[in-house]
Each structure stands twice: as C-alpha cells, then as structure tokens.
Amino acid sequence: MKKRVLAVALAGVMAVSMLAGCSGGNGNTESNKDGAGTEAPAADGAKVVKIGVYEPASGDNGAGGKQEVLGMQYANKMTPTVEIGGEEYTVQLEIVDNESSNDKGPSAASSLVSAGVSVVLGSYGSGVSIAASDVFKDAGIPAIGVTCTNPQVTEGNKHYFRICFLDPFQGTVLANFANAEFSAKKAYILTKLGDDYSTGLGHYFKQAFEALGGEVVEEAFQEGNSDFTSYVTKAKNEGAEVFFAPVSTEAAALIIEQAAAQGLTVPLMAGDTWDSNVILNAAKGKDVQIYVTTFYQEGGNEEFDSGIKEWINSDSTAKANNGGDDTISAVTAMGYDAYYVALEALKAAGSTDAAAVNEALWGVTYTGVSGNIAFDDTNGDAMRDTAYVKCANTETGAWDFVTEQGVN
Amino acid sequence: MDWITKNLPYLMAGISVGGQYALIAIGYTMVYGILRLINFAHGDIFMVAGLVVVYAATVMPIYIAIPLMIIVTVFLGFMVERVAYKPLRSAPRMSIMISAIGVSYLLQNLALYVTGGLSQQYPAIPWISDTVTVMGATTKRVTLITPILTIVLVVGLVMLIKHTKIGMAMRAASRDFETSQLMGIKINNVVSMTFIIGTFLAAIGSLLFFTNYTGVTPTVGAMPGLKAFVAAVFGGIGSIPGAVIGAFIIGICENIIKGLGWTTFSDAFTFALLIVILIAKPTGLFGEKSTDKV
Structure with a gap:
C-alpha cells in the first residue's frame, strides 16, 4: 500500500514539475490595459489600424519587456494617428504577454493574428521571437524585432525584420x-x-x-x-x-x-x-x-529624453513598469523607434494589408533616436556598426x- | 591551504542550502507522517513568506517585518489545512492530493497577479546579510548561521515530539489515526499543530534562503520545494531526522557536483538519486518498515 502511495506521490511530483513551466497561465490578450494607448476607436469615425505588440510582461524577461513596451506606448501617445493611402487612421496597440516562454509565445502570437494586426513589434528576448516566427509567417504578418539580437530570428525568412544589431x-x-x-x-x-x-x-x-x-x-x-x-x-x-x-x-x-x-x-x-x-x-x-x-545612451537625444521622462513621471503605471524611476533604458528608445518604423512601413504600403506592409518594409529607412535604420536585402536586419x-x-x-x- | 580556500565555498554553499532544504523537508515529512498527504502547496507557502517580507519591509522596519512574516505564514499554513484539506479528510487520498496541487497553483497565480510576474528584490537583513571571510573564502554570514540554526530547531522539535503532551499525541496519530481518536486525542488540534510547526520552519527557511538568493518570483518555491520533497523521501518519509540528513546530503552533493564542473547535471543528479533510492530502499534511509494497515 505504501508503495502505491509513493507511486501516486511521484506521479504527482512529475505532474507538478511538468506544469511548473506553465504556472502563469494568462497568455491572453490584454490589449491596451496598461496606460497610454487607451483611446478607443476614434469617435469621429476615423479608421483604425492595429499594431501588435508581442512582448513579455512576466517571467524572466518581464522587466525588460515592459520597458520596451513603454517606448511604443510613448510613441503611440506622441503620434496616435497615421495617414495611409490618403486616409487618416488611428493606431491601436494590441499588447500580448508571451510570458518569456517559448511554449507560451506561439499562443500569444496567435491571439495577435486573430486580433487582425497589420504588423507586429517584438519581442524582447530572441528565443520567444524565434518560437513565434512561424505563427506570423503562416498568417502572412510581418514582424519587426526590436531588441532580439540572435541571428536566427531573421535568418532564412522574409517576414521577420529587426532594427537592432546582431x-x-x-x-x-x-x-x-x-x-x-x-x-x-x-x-x-x-x-x-x-x-x-x-x-x-x-x-x-x-x-x-x-x-x-x-x-x-x-x-x-x-x-x-x-x-x-x-x-x-x-x-x-x-x-x-x-x-x-x-x-x-x-x-x-x-x-x-x-x-x-x-x-x-x-x-x-x-x-x-x-x-x-x-x-x-x-x-x-x-x-x-x-x-x-x-543600443542607446541616455543623453543621445535631449528632446526624446526629457519628453519620455515627463510622461513616465506623470503616469504611475508607466513608472511602475519602468521599475519605479525615470532612468531610460536602451530598450525603451528602441521600442520608440520600432513604432515609427512600423508607421513608415504602413505609409509606404499605402494600405493596412499585412502582405503589402511586409513588401514595403524592405525599402523603409528611418532616422530614429538610436541612429539610422535601414534593412539589408538578405535577412531584413538593420545595418548597424557601433x-x-x-x-x-x-x-x-x-x-x-x-x-x-x-x-x- | 590554497585547496581549502578554493573548495570551501562549495562545501559551505552545500551545507547552507542543505539546511534550508531541511527546514522545508520537515514540513513535508511531518504532514505525511500524520495525514499520509504530500502537501504540494508547501513550496509555495515558502514563496509567499518571501513576498510578505518584500512588501512588509517597504512600510515598516525589518525587525517588525520578520515576526509579522512568521505570523502571516503560519496563519496561511493553518488556513490552507482548514479550508483545503480538512473537509476532505474522509475522501480518497487522491482527492486531497489534487486539492494540494490546486492550492499550489492558486498561491502561484495570486503571487503572479500581485507582483506582475517580476522578480522582487528581497531586502537585506542587518547582520545576517553581512559579508564575512572564513579561511580565505568570502561569503554571507547567513551561510554560517543556517546549519547551526537548523540543528537547534530540529533538536527543539524532536524534544517537543518526545517530551510534550502534544508531541505524544502526534506520535500516536501517526501510528494509528483512527485508534488515537478513540483514545480521546483531539485529532483536529494535532493536525493543525503539525501544519503550524511545518509552516513555521518553512518561514524560517525562507528567511535564510532569500537572504542568500535575493530574487523572489512566483515560481521560486517550486524547485526548493521539490528538492526538499526528494530529501524527505530520501531520508524516509515520516522520519524527521531522516529528512534533515537527506536534505544535507542532497545540498552538499549538488554543490560538489557543481564544483566538479558538471553544473548542467546537478538537478538531474538530485532526481536520479530519488529513483535509485526508491528502487534500492523504498522506505528511504530511516523509513519505518511497518506493515501497512490497509
């Protein structure tokens, strides 16, 4: 009998250890929950374009992911609309939490696909980006890696781009x-x-x-x-x-x-x-x-520095997400630039269609706070040399x- | 001398981690001894104890935060038993075990909700967080205190069980649950006391553990909890000295393996040891060979 009890116990241990990985269990969409981009589809009937934000908000890389999202939210606050094909669109950020986990990433990515986003930004952490790459590929949605530095993220595919060095x-x-x-x-x-x-x-x-x-x-x-x-x-x-x-x-x-x-x-x-x-x-x-x-040294762009500091200090959620002070992380600056790169691509595509945006991204050039961004022809990596x-x-x-x- | 300076840190880390596993393992082994239940929520109670200090220390001085943490943790352990296990006492054992796994996930997800999933920095406790040098090896004072405190607490616990009325009641309950009830032992009090002692020791263990490894995340209790459980099985589940010795052996072996350069295999070793022990000596080092009553 005792052996049986132990056997049951061991089975339990195995179950617990297997499940330990997925303890979070909330990889659902929490679009626009944290501050900034909270404007609902504009009341004046303007059209809405959705940009997916695929970032970790919990797990090992939660702290960094939140800081990267801050840059995008700030950019979204600064420039909430974009003109695509002669029409004014309101930009809505769809934020999902990939929990820093290669197992959870794909399901978070799928929820972005079903939300109908035109382009995806993220993720902080190369592993989760690689894990979700195929989901975006199958859905025909282009993704812009913000600070994922591993070569495999963009290697051999035509839909994953990246704005940082490798x-x-x-x-x-x-x-x-x-x-x-x-x-x-x-x-x-x-x-x-x-x-x-x-x-x-x-x-x-x-x-x-x-x-x-x-x-x-x-x-x-x-x-x-x-x-x-x-x-x-x-x-x-x-x-x-x-x-x-x-x-x-x-x-x-x-x-x-x-x-x-x-x-x-x-x-x-x-x-x-x-x-x-x-x-x-x-x-x-x-x-x-x-x-x-x-990627970025505080003081590199005075206007950006003072603007985002003011915003972080005025918004308690943003401040908590930044770790409780107003130090600007490089990832925040990169998130900020990524948002504008996405807007450039939307403008160049002249449509919210994901395939058109993907095509347009190859030709996008943009000078952001972190320097010049242009993509190479083979993998879609930004050319950076310092x-x-x-x-x-x-x-x-x-x-x-x-x-x-x-x-x- | 040079050899000692180089290798002493591994041994000290091993003994200290062993002591922390031991304090958690006692909670597993005592509850198993009396209820025949593996309390899977134990590792998470350990994590909650860490979070309580993190949050309490921001609003009050540390010498109030620590006693408060112990009280909150003990109360949590008591409540978990009352709410999740007591109503199921006559149910099949599997049901209580599932209930325990449920409590474990509930606590983890509550912590995830409260902390937002980010690692919280454990405050530095004066004196025990200080850096000291032993024979050329530098470490935190807590590393030296842990084994001593563990032994003192275990000796105290053994005295309690051997020489007090409640201790006698515990021994009786673990020998034969139903008969001891017939003999007039208030079984609910005994079970509550078991949980209180178990969580008290886990609270002390968490204090020592997090002083050394200062990041508290919602899943931080899982690994130490699991290893403490292995230690309890290794020593013979139900036996307190067994759990303590098992915990020290696992802690030391783990760190020696890391010292030999096989860092990747240190966890694998712990669980391989569990399998070997169960095959060779299913009752563990000090396990009672009693014929089962059922």
Missing part, C-alpha cells in the same frame, strides 16, 4: 573591449541552458575572444536556478579576468549579489539585456564593476558612458 557583432565588440580595456587573457562565460539569446551571445563572444588569443572557461545553468554561489567560486578559482554573463536580468541580479558577497574583483560584462535599472538597483552600494553594450559601452556607477546608481565601440 549577436555576432555584439559578441565581437564585447570581446574586443575586454581585450583592449582590461587586457584580459582569460574569460569566464556563464550562459543559461535553452535560452537562444544567452547561449548564442556566449558562443560569439567565445569565438571572438579566442580569436584574439584568449582562453575561455564556459559553464551553463538551468531554468529556475537561484544559487549562483558555485559559478562565482569557479570563476574565481579559474583566475578569470572578466566574468561574461549574457543572461536575463532576474538571474543577473542574483549573480551580482553573489559576486559582491564573495568579493569577486574582476569586471562583470554582459550584452544589451543588462542595460536596465534592475541591474543598477542590484549593484547600488556594492563593490562590483559592471560593463554592458547597448555599440555603446556603459559602466554601472555603484554610488549614484546610474549608467556612466564609457566608449563607442565598433568591430575593429
């Missing part, structure tokens, strides 16, 4: 920076298993770093891990001169905590995901050095600009 570029920039700035000969790389962004960027950093004659120690952790003690110990024991961790901000906060607790003195380096006030808050008052590459390097100031809790770094 991981092979970013990895090389980081490796060059580690080599030039710290004369590092040995790097420790920590990535998350099953996360396309994390393993991809780790791989490109390793390639570039080894090409410069450096040595690399690699480790990976699993989903749900919160104990980073042994990883930090390993990096110390191996005598690594930089600690490279292209991981989500949730894990990053724990890694910073552990690094400070164990007195890790070498610089922590990461890609664009770490450019977030989650990191600043975690690092504030601690004895750690943090360097990140990113990244900004920032360093966390642990006293003031702000980012300090370090340098602009290219590949060479």
